[in-house]
Amino acid sequence: MSALRESLGFLASRLRQVGIFVALILIVLLFQVLTDGILLQPQNVTNLVVQNSYILILAIGMVMVIIAGHIDLSVGSIAGFIGAVSGVMIVHWGWAWWIAIPACLLVGALVGAWQGYWIAYVGIPAFIVTLAGMLIFRGLTLITLKNQQITPFPDELRALGGGFLPDISGGTSVLEWLTVILGVGGTAAILFQAIKERRIRRKFNLENEPMAWFAVKTAFIALLMLIITFLLASYRGTPIVLIVLAALVIIYSALMNNSIFGRHTYAIGGNLHAAELSGIKTKAVTFRLFVNMGVLAALAGLVFTARLNSAQPAGGTGFELDSIAAAFIGGAAVQGGIGTVAGAMIGGLIMGVLNNGMSILGLGTDYQQLIKGLVLLLAVGFDIFNKNRSGRGGGSTLGTRFKLKTTPPAAAESTETAADRPVAVAASSRQASTVRNS
Amino acid sequence: MNTPILQMRGITKTFPGVKALQNVTLDVKRGEVHAICGENGAGKSTLMKVLSGVYPHSSFDGDILFENEPCTFNSISDSEKRGIVIIHQELALSPYLSIAENIFLGNELTKNGWVDWRKTNLEAAKLLARVGLSENPVTPVQHISVGKQQLVEIAKALSKEVKLLILDEPTAALNDEDSGHLLDLILHLKGQGVTSIIISHKLNEIRKVADAVTIIRDGQTIETLRLDEGQITQERIIRGMVGRDLDSLYPDRDPKIGEEVLRIEDWSVRHPQDHSRMVVTNASLNVRKGEVVGLAGLMGAGRTELAMSVFGRTYGTAVSGKVYKHGREINTSTVSDAIKHGIAYATEDRKHYGLNLIEDIKRNISMAALRKLAKRGWVDKNQETIVANSYRQSMNIKAPSVAAITGKLSGGNQQKVVLSKWMFSDPDVLILDEPTRGIDVGAKFEIYTIITKLAAEGKAVIVISSELPELLGICDRIYTLSAGHITGEVPIADASQETLMHLMTKEKE
Numbered sequence: 001m002s003a004l005r006e007s008l009g010f011l012a013s014r015l016r017q018v019g020i021f022v023a024l025i026l027i028v029l030l031f032q033v034l035t036d037g038i039l040l041q042p043q044n045v046t047n048l049v050v051q052n053s054y055i056l057i058l059a060i061g062m063v064m065v066i067i068a069g070h071i072d073l074s075v076g077s078i079a080g081f082i083g084a085v086s087g088v089m090i091v092h093w094g095w096a097w098w099i100a101i102p103a104c105l106l107v108g109a110l111v112g113a114w115q116g117y118w119i120a121y122v123g124i125p126a127f128i129v130t131l132a133g134m135l136i137f138r139g140l141t142l143i144t145l146k147n148q149q150i151t152p153f154p155d156e157l158r159a160l161g162g163g164f165l166p167d168i169s170g171g172t173s174v175l176e177w178l179t180v181i182l183g184v185g186g187t188a189a190i191l192f193q194a195i196k197e198r199r200i201r202r203k204f205n206l207e208n209e210p211m212a213w214f215a216v217k218t219a220f221i222a223l224l225m226l227i228i229t230f231l232l233a234s235y236r237g238t239p240i241v242l243i244v245l246a247a248l249v250i251i252y253s254a255l256m257n258n259s260i261f262g263r264h265t266y267a268i269g270g271n272l273h274a275a276e277l278s279g280i281k282t283k284a285v286t287f288r289l290f291v292n293m294g295v296l297a298a299l300a301g302l303v304f305t306a307r308l309n310s311a312q313p314a315g316g317t318g319f320e321l322d323s324i325a326a327a328f329i330g331g332a333a334v335q336g337g338i339g340t341v342a343g344a345m346i347g348g349l350i351m352g353v354l355n356n357g358m359s360i361l362g363l364g365t366d367y368q369q370l371i372k373g374l375v376l377l378l379a380v381g382f383d384i385f386n387k388n389r390s391g392r393g394g395g396s397t398l399g400t401r402f403k404l405k406t407t408p409p410a411a412a413e414s415t416e417t418a419a420d421r422p423v424a425v426a427a428s429s430r431q432a433s434t435v436r437n438s
Numbered sequence: 439m440n441t442p443i444l445q446m447r448g449i450t451k452t453f454p455g456v457k458a459l460q461n462v463t464l465d466v467k468r469g470e471v472h473a474i475c476g477e478n479g480a481g482k483s484t485l486m487k488v489l490s491g492v493y494p495h496s497s498f499d500g501d502i503l504f505e506n507e508p509c510t511f512n513s514i515s516d517s518e519k520r521g522i523v524i525i526h527q528e529l530a531l532s533p534y535l536s537i538a539e540n541i542f543l544g545n546e547l548t549k550n551g552w553v554d555w556r557k558t559n560l561e562a563a564k565l566l567a568r569v570g571l572s573e574n575p576v577t578p579v580q581h582i583s584v585g586k587q588q589l590v591e592i593a594k595a596l597s598k599e600v601k602l603l604i605l606d607e608p609t610a611a612l613n614d615e616d617s618g619h620l621l622d623l624i625l626h627l628k629g630q631g632v633t634s635i636i637i638s639h640k641l642n643e644i645r646k647v648a649d650a651v652t653i654i655r656d657g658q659t660i661e662t663l664r665l666d667e668g669q670i671t672q673e674r675i676i677r678g679m680v681g682r683d684l685d686s687l688y689p690d691r692d693p694k695i696g697e698e699v700l701r702i703e704d705w706s707v708r709h710p711q712d713h714s715r716m717v718v719t720n721a722s723l724n725v726r727k728g729e730v731v732g733l734a735g736l737m738g739a740g741r742t743e744l745a746m747s748v749f750g751r752t753y754g755t756a757v758s759g760k761v762y763k764h765g766r767e768i769n770t771s772t773v774s775d776a777i778k779h780g781i782a783y784a785t786e787d788r789k790h791y792g793l794n795l796i797e798d799i800k801r802n803i804s805m806a807a808l809r810k811l812a813k814r815g816w817v818d819k820n821q822e823t824i825v826a827n828s829y830r831q832s833m834n835i836k837a838p839s840v841a842a843i844t845g846k847l848s849g850g851n852q853q854k855v856v857l858s859k860w861m862f863s864d865p866d867v868l869i870l871d872e873p874t875r876g877i878d879v880g881a882k883f884e885i886y887t888i889i890t891k892l893a894a895e896g897k898a899v900i901v902i903s904s905e906l907p908e909l910l911g912i913c914d915r916i917y918t919l920s921a922g923h924i925t926g927e928v929p930i931a932d933a934s935q936e937t938l939m940h941l942m943t944k945e946k947e
Contacts, residue, residue: 200820204820204823204824204827204840205839206823206839206840206841208839208841257819258816258817258819259812259815259816259817260808260809260812260815260816260817261815263801263804263805263808263817264808266794266797266801267794267797267801267805270794270795270796270797271790271791271793271794271795271796273790273791274790274791274792274793274794274805275794275805276752276773277749277750277752277773277783277785277791277792278773278805278806278859279750279772279773279774279776279777279806279863280774280805281774333796337794337796337797338796
């Protein structure tokens with residue numbers, strides 16, 4: 001009984017992470033029923049992955065930018081611009097794909113450096129710089145394409161968008177074996193890693209996750225992986241872009257959790273002044289984040305172009321909104337300092353399933369946009385509601401919630417420096433401007 | 439002159455864990471200028487917030503009688519309706535609005551629901567004439583000097599038919615000339631029947647304008663001195679402000695002072711926005727191995743500004759001067775340079791500048807020296823946990839684990855996390871700015887013990903503090919700062935609260 005209560009208490013403390021996951025599952029089940037099972041048919045699952053891959057790639061960079069307390073509105077235009085550049089390089093100039101791809105990523109890095117310079121070193125808010133970038137790079141896309149699409153692309157590049165790993169069983173078996181091997185291997189690796197990390201946390205006495213919950217969660221994730229593996233394997237196998245995406249998720253998760261760069265990103269978003277006074281080179285970190293975003297936007301542009309087999313003037317329009325929504329639905333905080341790559345992936349999948357499911361149902365883009373907007377609002381609203389609740393020491397009875405509204409926050413806040421609080425605040429606001437300027 | 443306008447009786451205000459005001463009594467007579475004196479943190483501002491309704495009536499104990507009627511204010515607008523107006527040290531003007539708009543902000547002059555600009559500007563001009571400010575009412579406030587902005591604030595108060603004007607450190611941000619004007623204006627308004635309460639610790643100003651002085655110390659009224667009884671003297675005020683028993687306990691020390699570690703020479707800093715204002719002028723000081731050096735000064739003396747400008751130029755502009763470490767000049771113009779040279783600065787405002795409150799203890803401790811835990815850019819998280827755990831034990835940080843979020847810790851424990859962070863960066867010189875601010879007595883002793891231990895380990899420590907007993911209890915040598923100048927260097931054997939307070943209030947020659 002007490003174990004159950006402990007588990008429930010833990011669940012309540014992780015309401016956000018659990019909630020987002022449950023939401024994804026419910027949405028999947030809902031559309032599975034509404035579409036008479038079309039949603040989870042092997043072909044559609046493969047489609048879902050490929051269709052959303054470029055949004056997910058963008059969401060990785062976007063969540064990092066958001067964690068640092070910035071935003072990037074220009075990624076859709078950058079993706080379109082890189083698509084155009086790749087068209088010129090490959091189709092017009094006849095460059096080989098293995099030269100063109102690195103060259104495009106380099107152009108993306110330069111674009112990111114351009115924006116990063118204005119944001120980090122000149123100090124223009126990212127919202128403005130990237131809003132300008134959204135226009136600038138859309139304009140450059142149109143100029144590069146001379147307002148006409150470029151097509152067709154060679155097969156090697158198209159494989160990046162719609163290609164699959166080779167079928168080692170020669171197309172004879174029901175299940176595609178390479179996919180099964182990768183899927184089962186990946187699942188085993190995840191299980192192994194989860195158990196290893198739990199063991200380390202226990203060793204240092206940091207574990208607060210009840211065993212039952214850990215077992216359920218891990219088993220569930222493993223099961224999910226195996227189901228997806230099975231679905232992919234019974235269609236055409238593993239999309240190449242899924243391999244790219246998986247690699248990115250692993251690398252960037254590790255980067256954000258374990259590297260100095262990632263940790264500095266969280267520190268900047270959590271408290272810029274404290275980070276600066278701890279000797280973190282905040283401008284350099286911000287600059288690099290935008291360079292990285294440029295590279296990922298370029299990659300997304302390449303995938304998108306490869307999938308369509310054409311570089312189009314309007315390519316990438318609206319991607320920024322989907323990727324920003326993915327990051328926020330995935331639990332990133334608007335003020336920065338909080339968010340994960342994995343969360344952004346789940347957020348992106350929620351958006352993807354919504355898109356895909358509603359399209360199958362034949363809903364027009366009018367209703368699709370309406371519903372997606374509401375989902376975003378609800379997700380972030382839930383977040384803020386949840387934070388207010390836990391911030392006041394829990395207890396969601398009507399009484400405390402009512403009290404919460406009537407008590408002026410000032411009285412509760414000033415637990416310290418009772419007498420000279422206004423002076424201290426005044427002094428800090430004065431210093432705030434200098435820290436920023438220096 | 440002899441009828442009371444304001445009586446505050448038995449005011450007690452408690453914040454969780456801190457008793458900010460204890461049974462405070464204040465009597466102000468109609469038509470006088472009443473000064474309130476006290477050290478930083480004595481409770482002056484809290485008392486004025488109680489009076490003006492910032493803290494609602496139900497949040498404190500005691501009675502307020504204004505013009506012989508009891509007051510139950512729940513907000514500033516309640517007290518303003520009665521004619522009590524407070525002007526905060528940090529001015530509350532909107533920089534892009536005109537003088538006239540600011541004067542009538544929230545109290546707009548209207549005709550049929552629309553703002554009557556003609557009347558607004560005319561009335562504003564009249565009020566400006568009353569405060570002796572010759573500016574066009576349509577001038578945006580950002581285009582006039584801070585001294586004039588102060589006058590606009592007073593004009594705004596006059597527009598509300600003020601009977602009792604409260605000025606919180608009105609001259610703190612002003613130069614001498616503007617201060618003089620302001621004090622003259624206060625006397626002028628007194629002639630027109632406006633009663634004023636002025637919070638200040640500039641003793642010469644108090645002597646110039648005050649009819650009465652109430653001294654507050656540690657949240658209690660010490661005494662009220664009256665000019666007509668010949669009681670307002672500098673000696674008397676200083677004795678009242680500092681005359682506290684050294685009842686707090688300090689750890690025993692056995693200082694082993696070695697060679698000089700850090701020397702700052704001719705350090706000057708200008709205000710970041712107002713470049714004509716010197717915040718620190720030609721300050722020189724040094725600190726030796728194993729020594730704890732105190733930096734004493736009243737609010738606005740430039741202590742934090744001096745420390746932050748040395749630590750990576752994080753405050754001020756046109757910083758000049760030299761920093762020597764072990765006799766060799768070093769460059770501390772960025773924070774990472776300063777850290778590299780073994781300097782650490784633990785801020786007075788740990789919530790805004792010291793901690794990432796949404797992160798856990800271990801990540802805060804490792805923040806300033808993450809590289810020590812990393813190989814080729816990758817952080818060894820196990821090592822990080824081990825390090826954090828060792829600090830949790832040695833510093834006695836009370837938390838369920840090092841994965842606890844720092845925002846949920848008490849002030850004392852947060853401060854220990856900040857100290858751990860800087861100790862992990864392995865500095866030779868630690869600058870601790872108000873290390874015990876907002877911390878309860880028990881935790882203070884722990885912080886003193888940590889400081890003493892650091893010195894015993896051979897670190898050079900500079901402590902900035904507003905609490906003189908604290909400096910007397912833990913330092914080997916104390917510098918005093920007044921208006922950006924170092925006015926004294928006192929070995930601990932010669933130091934007393936009175937001598938320090940004299941130096942801290944000393945005017946520049």
